[in-house]
Amino acid sequence: MDTVSYKTKNVNKVTATKSWLLVDAENETVGRLASKVAYLVRGKHKTAYTPHVDCGDNVVIINAEKVRFTGKKMDEKVYTRYTGYPGGQRFATPKMLLDKNPERLLEHAIGRMLPKTRLGDRLRRNVFIYAGAAHEQVAQNPQKVDLKKIKERP
Numbered sequence: 001m002d003t004v005s006y007k008t009k010n011v012n013k014v015t016a017t018k019s020w021l022l023v024d025a026e027n028e029t030v031g032r033l034a035s036k037v038a039y040l041v042r043g044k045h046k047t048a049y050t051p052h053v054d055c056g057d058n059v060v061i062i063n064a065e066k067v068r069f070t071g072k073k074m075d076e077k078v079y080t081r082y083t084g085y086p087g088g089q090r091f092a093t094p095k096m097l098l099d100k101n102p103e104r105l106l107e108h109a110i111g112r113m114l115p116k117t118r119l120g121d122r123l124r125r126n127v128f129i130y131a132g133a134a135h136e137q138v139a140q141n142p143q144k145v146d147l148k149k150i151k152e153r154p
Helices: 030-042 094-100 102-111 117-124
Strands: 020-024 058-062 079-082 090-091 125-128
Touching: 020 030, 030 058, 030 102, 090 094, 090 125, 094 102, 102 117
Parallel strands: 020 058, 058 125
Antiparallel strands: 079 090
16 A cells, blocks of 8 residues: 555654744734633644643733733723732722733733643643833844734634
């Protein structure tokens, strides 16, 4: 029998080719931005995607304070957290988070779209979020990505 056989490529941390990507969050919707960034960080856009390995790219997000929500979510959505003390339940709206710490809003959204395992903890370290247009990863020469061209599912 004369057939072509293909072997499945399994990537490990030594053979993974990671690149640096730059995403401008200006006028982007939070949920859609977060899902596309999680897709890039996870490495699902690569042909050699391996689910149990950190084979995704490092993503730098700039202009985090200029993201937007659809509808009335900016005022009506509520983030709840608990300090651990009696009576320590705290509430915040996206407007309050954007005023105080805009990076935390995107960290929360992207982090919830990644696995809740040790791999997810490693992947969360591959996302760098900045409120302004300046970032510290200039030496890595990140390539600008147009999120409109990213399709999450083929």
